[in-house]
Amino acid sequence: MTESWERLALCRRPDADPAWWHSVGNKGIRTARSWCARCPVAEQCLAYVMRMEEGTRHRYGVYGGLTGPERRQYADTGVRPAPNDTAGRTHGRPPSPCGTEAAYQRHLREHEPTDEACRRAHAAHVAHYRPAGSGRS
Ligand code: SF4
Ligand SMILES: [Zn+2]
Known part of the structure; x- marks a missing residue:
């Protein structure tokens, strides 16, 4: 059921x-x-x-x-x-807000669920740091 x-x-x-x-x-x-x-x-x-x-x-x-x-x-x-x-224990520092690469990495590290905002931030991060000319087309 x-x-x-x-x-x-x-x-x-x-x-x-x-x-x-x-x-x-x-x-x-x-x-x-x-x-x-x-x-x-x-x-x-x-x-x-x-x-x-x-x-x-x-x-x-x-x-x-x-x-x-x-x-x-x-x-x-x-x-x-x-x-x-x-x-999200951060030893005094406020945790990075969702929608940032830092928050995305924290989710992975702490085995927290990833959310839409963080997944988007991570995708943007990866796209930004992909070496120039490595993409197709
Ligand atoms: S994640 Fe937690 S609150 Fe949500 S259904 Fe599972 S046990 Fe319940
Ligand atoms: Zn998040």
């Missing part, structure tokens, strides 16, 4: 490694969160998993940006934990 919003799930993209959403280490969890934070159907996803997990104590994996323990806390208290998106 596939809900219609699932087709828009970022974690279904071929460049997403499902292991990130089911990892126990902080790095994988951080990566999964950074995808969830950009996912257009995060609200539907979280609502769906909260319904599915109703009454269970053990909740695994990251859904809608929340880990299992966070979803349990949400269910128990009715208060949604603040998104703890630690992606």
Whole structure:
């Protein structure tokens, strides 16, 4: 059974490694969160998993940006934990905004999803630095 919003799930993209959403280490969890934070159907996803997990104590994996323990806390208290998106840690410097080559490279480095603006910036970057005369026509 596939809900219609699932087709828009970022974690279904071929460049997403499902292991990130089911990892126990902080790095994988951080990566999964950074995808969830950009996912257009995060609200539907979280609502769906909260319904599915109703009454269970053990909740695994990251859904809608929340880990299992966070979803349990949400269910128990009715208060949604603040998104703890630690992606893009920059040691004090603001991260490069999307739509730049630097942001595109960061997405790759941090295993974040690439977006349209960054892909365009990267394509422009590559075109600019391609040696003159190497193109066809
Ligand atoms: S919010 Fe996260 S887990 Fe849910 S569909 Fe989007 S990427 Fe997947
Ligand atoms: Zn970007």
